[in-house]
Amino acid sequence: MLQTDEDKARSEKIHNHLRSYFKWKCEADKDLAQRTAFKWTILRPGELSNASGIGKASIGRTHLSPAISVGIFSLAIIANMTDQNILEAR
Numbered sequence: 001m002l003q004t005d006e007d008k009a010r011s012e013k014i015h016n017h018l019r020s021y022f023k024w025k026c027e028a029d030k031d032l033a034q035r036t037a038f039k040w041t042i043l044r045p046g047e048l049s050n051a052s053g054i055g056k057a058s059i060g061r062t063h064l065s066p067a068i069s070v071g072i073f074s075l076a077i078i079a080n081m082t083d084q085n086i087l088e089a090r
Contacts, residue, residue, distance in 0.1 A: 041080050045073050 003011075015022060032040055049067035 043073070043076055043080065048073060 029042060032042070045068045047067035048070050051067070051069050052071065
């Protein structure tokens with residue numbers, strides 16, 4: 001998937017402000033990805049909003065926009081923690 005100009009501009013702005021945080025977050029994610037003693041999932045929304053959810057989210061390698069609703073992201077966390085597919089039930 002190709003990045004849009006808007007994705008690139010948003011990414012550069014965020015990285016300029018949080019460069020050190022992202023460096024060490026990436027290192028922690030790489031370390032976690034090598035672990036096999038427990039199940040893990042990395043949920044990383046591009047941007048959260050307070051808008052009402054419409055029951056859809058982009059999963060996998062996606063663009064940084066549009067923002068995902070806090071409600072839908074919360075459902076993804078709950079579904080992951082409980083191993084239930086409640087996102088499709090909505």
